[in-house]
Amino acid sequence: MIAQRRLTCFIALAAISILWLSPGSAVEKDNKAERKEGEYKIYSSGKDIGAEKYVMIVTADAVTSSSTSDLHNPAGGSQKITLTTRLEMDGHYLPRSYELKSEVDGQKGSIRGEFAPNQVIFGYSGGGRSLREGLLLGDHFTMLDTNVFHHFIFLARLFKYNSGAKPQTFDVVIPQAKETGTIKMRELNNETILIKGKKFNTTHLLVDSGALQIHLWVDSERIPRKIAVPDKGVEALHGN
Numbered sequence: 728m729i730a731q732r733r734l735t736c737f738i739a740l741a742a743i744s745i746l747w748l749s750p751g752s753a754v755e756k757d758n759k760a761e762r763k764e765g766e767y768k769i770y771s772s773g774k775d776i777g778a779e780k781y782v783m784i785v786t787a788d789a790v791t792s793s794s795t796s797d798l799h800n801p802a803g804g805s806q807k808i809t810l811t812t813r814l815e816m817d818g819h820y821l822p823r824s825y826e827l828k829s830e831v832d833g834q835k836g837s838i839r840g841e842f843a844p845n846q847v848i849f850g851y852s853g854g855g856r857s858l859r860e861g862l863l864l865g866d867h868f869t870m871l872d873t874n875v876f877h878h879f880i881f882l883a884r885l886f887k888y889n890s891g892a893k894p895q896t897f898d899v900v901i902p903q904a905k906e907t908g909t910i911k912m913r914e915l916n917n918e919t920i921l922i923k924g925k926k927f928n929t930t931h932l933l934v935d936s937g938a939l940q941i942h943l944w945v946d947s948e949r950i951p952r953k954i955a956v957p958d959k960g961v962e963a964l965h966g967n
Contacts, residue, residue, distance in 0.1 A: 761785040763950065767876045767963040771801035777808075779963070781877035790816040794877055806832055812875055820869045820881040822847070825902060827872065829853070838902050849902055862907055868898040871910075876954055876963045879934075879941075884949040886912055888930060911935045920944050920953055922966035927952045 764782040768775065777798035784791050793813045800806035809830045815823045825840040836853025845865070851858045869881045886895060894911040901908060915931040929944040929952055944953040954963040 759786075763880075763948075765877075765950070765965050765967050767954070767965050769796075769798065769876070770962045770964070772960040774801070776801050779810075779876050783877065783880065786818070788818040790818065790820055790881075792816075792877060792880075794875060796874070810874060812872065814870055814878075816870070816881075819867075820885055821867070822870045822900065825870060825872075827875075827902065840900075840902055847900060849905065851905075860905055862900065862905075864900065864907065865898055868900055868907070871899040871901055873901055873903050876951075879943055879951045879954055880949065882910075882912065882934065883932070883943060883945045883951055886914075886932065888914065890914075894935070908936065910937075918944060922952060922964050925966060929953075 762782070762784050764780075767779045767781075769777050769779060777796060779794055779796040781792060781794035791814065794811065796808070796810040798808040798810070800808060811828045813826045815825075817823060822840070822842050824842065825838070827838040829836045834854065837851070839850045840847050842864075846861055846863055848859060848861045851860070869885065871878050871882070882897060882899075885897060892913060894913040897910050897912065899908055899910060912932055912934050915933055918929050918931050920927050920929055927944070927946050929946050932943040932945055934941040934943060939956060939958055942953075942955040942957070943951040945951050950965065952965045955961070
């Protein structure tokens with residue numbers, strides 16, 4: 728079983744590290760590939776600190792996603808941060824491999840993860856150092872990198888909608904924190920939100936990590952149009 732840890736580093740944009748489910752509820756897919764791409768504009772305490780562009784391709788038996796994020800450190804100064812990711816999963820959003828590359832003011836780092844049944848080995852490199860660490864996993868889990876907003880799409884698509892107020896539990900792998908954990912999600916209400924003058928009809932979901940609460944406003948295609956972490960003053964808006 729995946730450890731029941733309290734996750735403390737969701738959306739940890741103020742301290743980005745240079746080193747670093749249950750199947751059956753996913754959106755139904757046929758053999759035709761579904762391609763989704765978009766951009767999250769990211770704000771910290773109301774200030775625009777950058778954007779994340781992503782591409783996701785979904786088929787009946789595989790899901791791949793890639794992203795590039797260009798950010799300014801919200802703690803201040805002129806520090807520039809670039810993150811690129813590539814993730815391969817099966818048709819139920821169960822990871823097969825993951826790679827994240829970072830560059831902070833010219834200093835490069837990376838994370839590479841290779842998944843096998845009930846385990847993953849992560850290789851971390853940066854600052855002239857390297858490290859390999861393994862994690863034991865359960866049978867059902869998905870990826871939730873703490874600084875990659877489009878990963879919330881996977882949770883939004885695994886969630887079973889209109890199932891009442893009882894929270895649903897998901898196990899996640901958090902590579903930058905070098906740990907696993909459990910989150911709870913529940914449906915709050917239906918809301919119409921406005922992003923860049925455009926209206927979106929959404930379902931408001933609450934994600935509870937035990938230490939943080941993350942709010943998702945999810946459209947009919949199961950794409951979070953707004954992600955908010957009130958305790959961190961962080962928002963990500965997907966208006967395109």
